[in-house]
Amino acid sequence: MTTAELLNSLGLASSSLTGGNLAVHSPLDGAVIACVHEHTVPEVQAAIGRAHGAFTQWRQVPAPRRGELIRLLGDELRANKELLGRLVSIEAGKILAEGTGEVQEMIDICDFAVGLSRQLYGLTIASERPGHRMMETWQPLGVVGVISAFNFPVAVWSWNTALAIVCGDAVVWKPSEKTPLTAMACQALFERAMKKFGDAPAGLSELLIGAREVGEALVDDRRVALVSATGSTRMGRQIGPRVAERFGRSLLELGGNNAIIVAPSADLGMAVRGILFGAIGTAGQRCTSTRRLIAHSGIADELVARLKKAYASAQVGNPLEAHTLVGPLIDKAAFDGMQAALAKARQEGGKVFGGERMLAKEYPDAYYVAPAIVEMPAQTDVVCHETFAPILYVMRYESFHDAVAMQNNVPQGLSSAVFTTDLREAEWFLSAAGSDCGIANVNIGTSGAEIGGAFGGEKETGGGRESGSDAWKVYMRRATNTINYSRELPLAQGIKFGD
Ligand code: NAD
Numbered sequence: 001m002t003t004a005e006l007l008n009s010l011g012l013a014s015s016s017l018t019g020g021n022l023a024v025h026s027p028l029d030g031a032v033i034a035c036v037h038e039h040t041v042p043e044v045q046a047a048i049g050r051a052h053g054a055f056t057q058w059r060q061v062p063a064p065r066r067g068e069l070i071r072l073l074g075d076e077l078r079a080n081k082e083l084l085g086r087l088v089s090i091e092a093g094k095i096l097a098e099g100t101g102e103v104q105e106m107i108d109i110c111d112f113a114v115g116l117s118r119q120l121y122g123l124t125i126a127s128e129r130p131g132h133r134m135m136e137t138w139q140p141l142g143v144v145g146v147i148s149a150f151n152f153p154v155a156v157w158s159w160n161t162a163l164a165i166v167c168g169d170a171v172v173w174k175p176s177e178k179t180p181l182t183a184m185a186c187q188a189l190f191e192r193a194m195k196k197f198g199d200a201p202a203g204l205s206e207l208l209i210g211a212r213e214v215g216e217a218l219v220d221d222r223r224v225a226l227v228s229a230t231g232s233t234r235m236g237r238q239i240g241p242r243v244a245e246r247f248g249r250s251l252l253e254l255g256g257n258n259a260i261i262v263a264p265s266a267d268l269g270m271a272v273r274g275i276l277f278g279a280i281g282t283a284g285q286r287c288t289s290t291r292r293l294i295a296h297s298g299i300a301d302e303l304v305a306r307l308k309k310a311y312a313s314a315q316v317g318n319p320l321e322a323h324t325l326v327g328p329l330i331d332k333a334a335f336d337g338m339q340a341a342l343a344k345a346r347q348e349g350g351k352v353f354g355g356e357r358m359l360a361k362e363y364p365d366a367y368y369v370a371p372a373i374v375e376m377p378a379q380t381d382v383v384c385h386e387t388f389a390p391i392l393y394v395m396r397y398e399s400f401h402d403a404v405a406m407q408n409n410v411p412q413g414l415s416s417a418v419f420t421t422d423l424r425e426a427e428w429f430l431s432a433a434g435s436d437c438g439i440a441n442v443n444i445g446t447s448g449a450e451i452g453g454a455f456g457g458e459k460e461t462g463g464g465r466e467s468g469s470d471a472w473k474v475y476m477r478r479a480t481n482t483i484n485y486s487r488e489l490p491l492a493q494g495i496k497f498g499d
Contacts, residue, residue: 003033003090007181010083011188017181022209024181027093027328028318030365036180038210044217050203051143051170052223057201059140059168066166067117069200072193073162074110077103084154084185086320091179092153093327094282095319106158108451109467113162116472120167131486138476140168141249142225145218147239149231150330151285151388153179154186156230156253159451159466160475161190161205167475169225170204174218176231177211178330184209215239222246226475229253230287233386233412233460240462251474252462253455255386256414258437258446259292259407261429263400263420264299267443271419272306274445275392278417280314280371281447283326284390285334287461288415288439288447292383294403297396304394307373308353316358316368328368329389335367338389341382342372345393348380355391384410400425408436414457415439415446438465 001009003026007017020037039047058066077084085100094102120138127134144164148156153175161171175183187207194200208214219227219239227243229236230253243250260278262271278290295303319327329335335357342355355372371390376383383393397403407416416437418429426442428434438457439449449455454469456462465471491497 006083006087006090007034007185010080010087010185011192012181012184016184022177022180024091024178025331026090027330027366028090028320029363033090034181036184036209039208039214041213041217044208044214045221047203047206047208048143048172048218048221048223051172051206054201054203055140055143055168055170058170058204061168063117063120063166063168066168067114069193069197070110070113070117070162070165072196073190074107074114076189076193077107077110077158080189081107084182084189087182087185088153089319089327091182092150093319093330095324095327098282099319102152102155105155105451109155109158109162112451112468113166116163117166120472120476127482128492129484129490131488132482132484134480134482137479137481138167138473139479141475141477142169143223144169144171144475145221145224145227146171146173147215147218147227147229147231147235148173148175149287150176150178151282151287152230153182156466157183157186159455160228163472164475165204167472169475170206172206172208172218172224174208174210174215177209180209183207216242219243220246222248225249226251228464228466233462236460236462249474251464251466253287253464253466254460254462255412256287256289256457256461257291257384257386257410257412258288258415259294259417260290260446261294261397261400261403261407261418261420262296262299262303263418263422263425264296265421265425266299266419267421268299268303268306270443271303272310274417274419274443275307276310276314278445278447279392280311280326280390283329283369284371285330285388286447288449289390290392290446291386292379292407292410293392293394294397294406295394296403297398300394300396304373304375307392311354311371311373314371316370326368326371326390328363328366332367334389335369337387338369338372338391341385341387341389341391342374344382345374345376345380345391348382349377350374350380350382350393379406379409386412400428404429404434411460412457413437413459414461415441415449417441417444417446419443
């Protein structure tokens with residue numbers, strides 16, 4: 001099936017894929033696969049207006065009925081899992097298993113949100129006044145603006161949208177300018193679900209195509225109650241204060257610099273598999289990719305030797321081919337960033353294995369690389385930055401508490417893991433004095449979170465939480481209600497006023 005046929009089967013009209021001012025390149029070979037229309041600022045404002053109108057109707061629809069729309073979206077995703085997964089591979093460069101895995105994650109969050117639509121529970125709180133009842137209720141919030149990164153081009157939208165829609169909100173989505181086609185396909189599937197649903201208000205889900213300027217128009221609009229933004233810390237630093245300035249709410253999911261500690265008691269076979277998937281999966285372009293390995297000096301040599309062997313046999317190539325484990329980097333800028341980081345690591349005393357460009361003859365306009373392992377003398381400056389590429393820095397430790405301190409001693413706080421069979425180490429790692437990340441795992445790598453847990457991280461990762469647990473609360477407003485069913489009007493704190 002050609003890319004054009006794939007796009008048509010996902011409901012995208014050929015006319016929407018040509019003639020626009022935004023050229024879409026596939027990282028597989030660098031070819032232009034579409035030219036789509038970029039929205040103007042007045043078009044952004046009109047879309048927000050439509051979404052706001054839809055919100056005022058949708059908030060009055062009972063939540064379990066709202067869940068029905070997400071159930072129908074889940075059906076569309078199930079029916080189109082292979083097609084959409086393939087498009088993710090073509091547009092973002094993931095291997096097919098990861099492309100369809102990302103769509104599975106969308107299906108999972110839809111299932112979660114359908115159940116949630118009957119569980120948006122509040123509280124009944126004991127009142128100090130006689131004849132009074134106090135309660136806490138959760139009400140729909142408004143328009144949710146979603147800004148997403150190229151590397152999870154569809155899942156992040158679904159994490160936000162499935163929850164926001166059952167919570168009674170409307171969504172305006174600005175995907176990465178590098179991955180507009182997968183976004184257009186998602187919007188087409190949402191519209192199909194809307195049609196089957198019947199009476200959902202138009203404008204409930206709006207899509208904006210464009211880069212920073214389009215994102216800024218969304219961020220600055222007072223009608224957008226929540227801005228949920230996923231991307232680099234640089235982006236979060238720009239938009240966080242802008243949303244705060246107008247007292248909007250923001251949910252920031254930013255960069256990570258995730259480490260795995262490997263203790264002497266670890267099952268090294270498991271550790272190697274966990275590190276391999278975390279460090280080279282998605283060509284190191286996950287927010288949860290393993291970027292640092294902190295290995296006990298007693299096992300570090302053996303671990304690094306086994307990792308180098310595993311790296312050497314991991315196939316780098318076209319992600320649509322069956323045996324490929326590592327696809328391309330998204331673009332030349334990502335390749336240049338990787339090479340700059342490796343040069344800096346060398347200057348800081350690092351010993352580099354791998355990292356060179358591959359398949360340049362077959363794909364002169366695409367950027368395939370050999371994943372790199374860099375043995376560092378210490379956790380130097382370059383190690384403390386997130387380079388969005390497959391570079392694994394290796395440091396050694398003697399005492400476990402030093403290893404945990406090193407793991408925490410970076411500006412980011414997304415995901416972390418320890419491989420150990422020592423109960424004391426495992427519990428320490430998960431304790432108040434242990435990992436300071438939003439995700440802390442034992443005998444599991446840093447990447448590949450399940451949707452049932454709240455996802456996100458601390459420090460420069462932004463502090464937001466999405467997906468499972470009680471992450472839905474950020475998409476709603478909380479009201480405290482007190483009802484007086486007595487014939488008196490007692491004041492709180494026993495205050496007497498004018499009696
Ligand atoms: P990016 O920051 O370049 O872009 C992300 C999105 O923000 C894009 O849609 C972009 O157009 C938009 N944007 C950028 N500047 C903006 C501004 N000033 N105002 C409004 N919108 C703006 O990130 P990227 O290269 O697409 O993605 C990689 C980054 O995303 C990595 O740092 C990665 O760790 C992070 N990420 C984090 C998570 C998470 O959940 N924590 C998940 C995926 C990716």
